[in-house]
Amino acid sequence: MRSGTDFLPDGKQRELAFVVDAIREGFDFAIARRTMPRLRGGKLLKIILFGSYARGDWVEDPVGRYFSDYDLLVVVDREELTDVPEFWAKTEERLLAELAGGTTLRTPVSIVYHSLDDVNEKLALGRYFFIDILRDGTALFEEPGHPFAEPRPLSPAEALKETQDYFDEWFESARDFEESARDAIGRGKSKLAAFLLHQASERYYHCLFLVRTLYSPKTHNLNQLRQLAEDIEPRLKQVWPRETKFERRCYELLREAYVKARYSRHYRISAEQLEWLSARVALLHQIVREACEARIATLAEAA
The missing domain is CATH 1.20.120.330 (Nucleotidyltransferases  domain 2)
Structure with missing residues (x-):
């Protein structure tokens, strides 16, 4: 899997940099006040762009009112942190507000959240969705030392x-x-x-x-x-x-x-x-x- 967004137009690179910062800031805020042992020290491990923008075949059609989303996989270090209302709702609300404003962000954002263990389990089970992300996706943010498992293709x-x-x-x-x-x-x-x-x-x-x-x-x-x-x-x-x-x-x-x-x-x-x-x-x-x-x-x- 590659990293960076150099293959995208400058405007898209700036938008994605803003989105990554918003996700990281939102997570830091959501986790900072947690004192329960199962949540303490929780980490955001990866933010990966996949789908049409990663492949280079996105669509922007103002006449037909169709615009491809930025599809993002957010990977955290434990399953509890994938709870959207608990940890991610404010970030998604912020991104929607920025999209409505049309200045900093003009492309819709669609995010799926998984723990590293969950992704690795699905790779071991041969789930094409995650295998395709490893093949076509691009890492926008990664904490070192947390590799994905080797995928096992199904017969x-x-x-x-x-x-x-x-x-x-x-x-x-x-x-x-x-x-x-x-x-x-x-x-x-x-x-x-x-x-x-x-x-x-x-x-x-x-x-x-x-x-x-x-x-x-x-x-x-x-x-x-x-x-x-x-x-x-x-x-x-x-x-x-x-x-x-x-x-x-x-x-x-x-x-x-x-x-x-x-x-x-x-x-x-x-x-x-x-x-x-x-x-x-x-x-x-x-x-x-x-x-x-x-x-x-x-x-x-x-x-």
């Missing part, structure tokens, strides 16, 4: 079995939520339908991750799942068009549904918005199914 037969098992479990689960959402729409249960469509979308994304990489990020953040999924399967960019105010509002209602459709009395979504979202989730279903079946067919041929 074709092992990869096929794990992939098929994930597809059978997660695609069926996603489809069940999608069908339940359509039933809720028919019964006029709009808030329930919105929540179920969110769950279907989330599970389709997780299904794709697991089939393509044997890994899926531990998050309910639909924006993060969407960005990471579109990075590994570009056809998914067509699922959520953002040309009109109506389209953008519908997606925002879906994103909010995980919490607000269940707990907020003020959450409202119209029948027209639900029908549009249902059609987009059906397209997500179709593309994920095609991508997963193609991956399984490739593995079956290799096995």
Whole structure:
């Protein structure tokens, strides 16, 4: 794995330097007041850029309103420090505020958090997501003396079995939520339908991750799942068009549904918005199914 950002334009290098400083400062602040033995002396070990910016194929399309994120893997020295609300929420809020300001940061940032032991375990299990990061990623920050384990590639037969098992479990689960959402729409249960469509979308994304990489990020953040999924399967960019105010509002209602459709009395979504979202989730279903079946067919041929 290389280090540094010399291969990126100067503006991107400055942005990433700011992001790294913000992550380190936010972690130092979050850990400084901790006195519990299991947290005392906790360390931030690595910040690694992966995905489209590491590969050099990022997209900036103001007309189509599509911008690739900076995808970052943050590695800490113990699992407890991966708790986002506890240790990372303020940093993510700061980055969102800077993005909204549009001066210091103009590129969205998507971060996944793992302990070193967890990453090394997944490398030993042959998880493609982490193997690809080691191959294509670039280190933005590293504490010396904390190497990654040597990855163990899976045999074709092992990869096929794990992939098929994930597809059978997660695609069926996603489809069940999608069908339940359509039933809720028919019964006029709009808030329930919105929540179920969110769950279907989330599970389709997780299904794709697991089939393509044997890994899926531990998050309910639909924006993060969407960005990471579109990075590994570009056809998914067509699922959520953002040309009109109506389209953008519908997606925002879906994103909010995980919490607000269940707990907020003020959450409202119209029948027209639900029908549009249902059609987009059906397209997500179709593309994920095609991508997963193609991956399984490739593995079956290799096995």
